[in-house]
Amino acid sequence: MLIWYNPTQPIQSKSVAIFLDRDGVINQDSPEYIKNVSEFKIFDDVVPALKLATLEGYSLIITSNQSGLGRGIIKPRDFWEIHFYLVNFLKANGCPITAAFYCPHHPEDGCSCRKPRPGMLMAAAEMFNISLNRSFFIGDKLTDMEAARKAGCKGIFVVRKSNAYYSRSNRLIFRNLFDAISSLSK
């Protein structure tokens, strides 16, 4: 598990977090993997959404599978360049993240961090004293929802494609991140 955290970022007052998947939620995903910063395109609603979450007192924590590392498709140097581009972009726009957890493993490695396993969420909860049952995990895949369920936090589905085929029963599904986070504010 790869962990980055911001040592100067105070933990938000609520000790609740919004966990965020990265590819497909924050930036455009690709079946070819996001291999370098030139392929990393952040959606327009991300800054207003995360600013709202920050105002509401949520800590923002990214939890992302990055098996492109374990497969040798993404170079570590390019991976970290993307990471720091994102961190700096969000900080400059008034919605700094507290931490990012990445699983770099190949699916066949059998690690405990690759979603749908809850390892990254559990590690984040322990590290930042987060109340999982009051926290949310926003993702765009069923494996994200499964990780949320296993960790005991509420899964929120963001499906940006108009041809979504997922079952809509028993799930909160939103078309974008801003709508998802707006639903959490009172």
Ligand SMILES: [Zn+2]
């Ligand atoms: Zn892993």
